[in-house]
Amino acid sequence: MLPLSNISRILIAGTLFVGAAAGAAKSQTPEQPQSQTQMQESEAPATPSSPDSAEMRPDETADTPPVPAPTSDVVDPASGDTTTEDATPPTDAAAPEASETGTEQQDASDTQSEETSAPQSLARSAPATLPEAGADWPFYGGGPGATRYSPLDQITPDNVSKLKRAFVYRTGDMPTKETKGKYSPENTPLKIGGTLYMCTAMNKMVAFDAATGKETWRYDPKVSPDAIPYGASCRGVSAYTNPDAAEGDACATRIIEGTLDARLIAVDARTGEPCEDFGENGSVDLWAGIGEKVPGWYAVTAPPAIVRGIVVTGAQVKDGQAENAPSGVIRGYDAVTGELAWAWDLGNPELTGLPPEGETYTRGTPNMWTAPVGDEELGYVYLPLGNSAVDYYGGNRSDAENEYATSLVALDVTTGKPVWHFQTVHYDLWDYDLGSQPTLVDVPVGGEKVPAVILPSKQGDIYVLNRKTGDSLFPVKAMKAPKGGVETSSLADTQPVSGYHVLPRERLTEKDMWGFSPIDQLWCRIQYRQATYDGLYTPPTVDKHWIQYPGYNGGSDWGSIAVDPKRGVIIANYNHVPNHNRLLTRDEADKRNLRPIYEDQEQSSGSNAEGDGDPQTGSPYAIEVNAGWRVPFTGVPCTKPPYGGIQAIDLATGKTLWDEPIGTARRNGPFGISSMLPFKIGTPNNGGPVVTAGGLVFIGAATDNLFRAIDIKTGKVVWSDVLPAGGQANPIVYEQDGREYVMIMAGGHHFMETPIGDYVIAYALPKGD
Template identity: 60%
Template sequence: MTHLIRLFGLMTLIWLPLSHAQTTAYDPTLEPATTVASTVAGAPEPADWTAYGRNNAATRYSPLDQIDRDNVSELKPVWGYRTGNLPDQSVVDKKWAPETTPLKVGDNLYLCDALNVLISLDASSGRERWRYDPKVSTDHIPYSATCRGVSYYEVPDVPDDTACKRRIIEGTLDAELVAVDADTGVPCADFGHAGHVDLMEGMGDSVPGYVAVTSPPTIVRGVAVVGHQVLDGQKEDAPSGVIRGYDAATGKLAWAWDMGRPGETGLPEGDDVYTRGTPNAWTIFSGDEALGLVYVPMGNSSVDYWSGNRREFEKPYSTALVALDVTNGTVRWVFQTVHNDVWDYDLGSQGSLIDFPVGDGRTVPAVVLPTKMGDIYVLDRRTGEPLTPVEERPVPASTLPDETLSPTQPFSVGMPSTPREQLTETDAWGVTPLDQLWCRIQFKRASYEGMYTPPSVDRPFLQWPSYNGGNDWGSAAVNTDRNILVLNYNHIAMYDQLIPRDEANERGMVPLGVPGGSTSSGGSVPQAGSPYAVSIEAWRNGFTGVPCSRPPFGGIMAIDLNTRKVLWNEPLGTARHNGPFGISSHLPVKVGTPNNGGPVITAGGLIFIAAATDNLIRAIDIDSGEVLWQDVLPAGGQATPMTYEANGRQYLVIVAGGHHFMETPPGDYVVAYSLPAKGDPTLPDFLKD
């Protein structure tokens, strides 16, 4: 996980168990829920969206084409829903970031809200069928209250009318796995303890907010594989980043991959715990049912910006894609994207599984992995071998006496990258000459040796691309019929500096669990147990808040996987919600803003995406990059939309919950769009012009 910095509302004006839970009963007056075949672990029915990325392959591609280039301009909101679960305003302002993408199975939508309330809606009308509240306390919120989605599973070889044959499974902020009946919302009695599994078992000492599950489990061959977020930058002796597989029917632990306990796949015994301080995986995994593999994008070791105390057994797995065998949790292969990462470049993107064209009509089963550095890797998903060229290139060495960095880093040279041109002093930018002067002075003060500039203690260092650069948890989408990859990206720089331990102590920089420690992500983190804390800030004018790097600050691009060429690359986002001093300009100028959330592609030739800080959802022509339609959302759209068909009609749905890091308006909205039809219900007030 990353500690994002609050530059996002400051763009330029010119460029403009049951005892603690609650279930709302299934409403028998509504029509019974339909079901789909239990093949959802593989390809969903064309009308459905059965996993976070539509399928475990994470293509985010729908074969629906009812909404197309010719009629998308007619798209209108047709129903809306509110979860009604916004907590105290102080929590919303500082912690709210739902990032949720619903599932659609049969005639049901399934989603979670930011505090893990599970909800089922009628897919045609948005009427609530049921809800289940696991009663997660706001004390357990880490950097943000986030539930990116839920998982759907059908238990094989049991009668269709068996309770919890069809189930919804989620991970929670208070580190539980929860399973409920997909038809009624009642917890599954045969799963763990009354529908709950405690993920803190074997983790050792911790406090609320340190360990949280923010992404849905990935279910392959009946095993629900789950990672978790461990609070960044706090201390070396952080809880473990262990990855675990649980029987999706019973909730029993099937295996645990703990890199510090090789060969031991069970729960630690006695006073033993899963190895502390190891890299964790907080984002979404993809899975191959045929190969029996789950692909885990790993984060960094527990202290991000210094590596001196890292253990040899953890180094190969930090900031690496790891393929695990779902039958026993063993490592099949590893591909590392950053060696000895001291830049917080953890892998946030979910890998997409495709048949990659290699010429002469031949394809190879592949995983496509975008990164925060801007690299896009294409790997044989059976072996981890690169299918496009990768080079090891020399990078700068650290001048710190207690730091040794890798002399080289991998670069994906066989695929395009997201923009990451070398910065120069003349790139320093601002609204006025004084802004530009301020930024040039900061550039001259900083250490900058290009990409992978080492962290420094005597002066600030520029990180470009930043840890929020490139592609993040929104991930990519792939039109698998045409072999077109689409991804959005951030294009901003950071201005960071290591802080000696004595100075950090004087400032009272202590980790969570110690008096004065907190989960706050702004400004600096203690990195207790290492010689240095670290200050993490955006490279921007300290007065106006305007970024010092040139716009666009975010964009979206399409790549032809057949030719490995960029089809188009466009700024994503307007200045309507941004401006100096945090004041909205209300100008529709296309500047490209920071963005979180990903794209969806349809067979109608369209890309649907929100993500930017202007609170708009868009339809983009996949061939040209032209925006064909857009609409204003009632809150920030920092979530990936999804599309489905119900009763012969195609819908586009997005959760508009806002995002405190991006400084977009908070909300609890689910908005559905479709082409107008007679009999559409009256819209709720929040969707009326």
């Protein structure tokens, strides 16, 4: 199954028809022959797009080779700003075909008109020199480009077998009776100077010594347990050094976090004391302008990006509650004063500050719950946006929402305005939020290194875009999207497919059904045959279940990818897990007493999987998700392993170098019993990798609670350690006193069903080696 990414591509290719993402909305137009001549891929054949092929069902077109979109057509702001089609509502039900044009063309035009009205900027006009990863791990993603690459090479495949725990720091933040079953800390520390900085699940900020693990300070912002949205997570903190401050000044370097109760908090890196110059005594309230304060509905779980002195943050908006949800507004704050520099409300672009008294930022708009990445040089921040509220019904989404949802948006921090955006799924009805932090790296294209941003998606597409323009550096193809379900006329006709790389997502067949015995396998086969399933992007149905594959856990999720720029290798772990879903009528939802968070705090929170009965109030349907499509009672998945893998991908070409299952069966088994089987099975995984110049990939992520080192050349696990709790966090690599350390938090994860812990474990080679 694993080495089949090529097969998966063929299958996907089979679902393609000419139609380029871009101008191609009308793929059977006279423009077609022209685009044929511009085809850039050898697999693109002399099969012209025809109405016939376009009307074939995907499984019948398996032999029809794809015709990629010419790159220039796909994302070309240069042409975009001269066309008027950019303004075309992307999901005009009456003209769904035309929507393709509007959505796939990346427009610089909207900025051009808006930039002029930008307020005076608080952002610095010149880029600062930012620290790279090395002895330090100064950013959530390592260096400023979030490559998760360390240039350290003390630990190598030859000596990694001697790797031992150097120290274990414990945060002390463990679930209480009230917060039991809600912990998913997902923390990744920063390392600056001799100190590690991190936040705990409940947003306690801590600093500890990088060589000994001895705590130096702690700041508790006292977040109330009812602020926990889906899970108590704080993926990381960000550091900012004020260029105007003298070295000894209070808060010259500050550590900034966003909290579950939606505050930005800045504390002095040396003491942990709140920065008095920042907001109100070190705190900025992000509820301002959002509307009625409903704890747990609007929560920050990712570290902010800090670009040109502006702290940029979005927030998680708890999924599935109501159409009338808190806004997805993105805001920039002065990193020194905490003053609101700008707000980008995609539903109300004229509003650049706080909304007038009594009003709010546009409600229900696509939000950004994951970590953005900053581009100090260009002054941009790349925002991986999620979906509009609600996830599984789109009937009331505005044109602007359809334009920007599930897009990567390059926002100019000096103006607070979008420069370009790239949409990864049109009219998203599958919770295919962009979950991964994008990575900035120079990609060799035609003998030239192009500053690029790499964007992995939950569907498994990896896109490589020009940072400046949003142009895809590789063809973006289009696949014919299935129709049907409750909103068939609103669905996009095609969906984009990366011509660069797609993580494995072969179409499921009845034979792929699994279970524990012939009986539950039979049950799963019946469910498979009963459900609607038309491959990727099968539309939601209410009369019966539908199979969503990949599920909302990815592909690639918040763990993101790592890139070794020296070797030119991308390391990407991924999930291989379907969901079994059904829309519920309002009557059914009422019978089940599904109520939104603002009506019933208790009912909507808790350890239920996301989507496991969400009301979607305000839309005609509620939603029921069986995440992982598991058999009731035994808990065994309905589809066969592997459920997760890890790949090495050639950066220059997107070709797979190796592909291995990640995770053993030791902690999995029927009825939740650990089988203790040491065999590699490939488990679901959450959390990303790091790569080192020493030639190793370090990753936890899998549900086997192992932390492992993988030889980047072969993909083989060359070392592992059993963690005391789940390793659902991104590791880091740093150097202190000449010693290379690898560190991961073993914090566990409620949704991944791994044990919760508060361990932060540092590994190093024994002294003297």
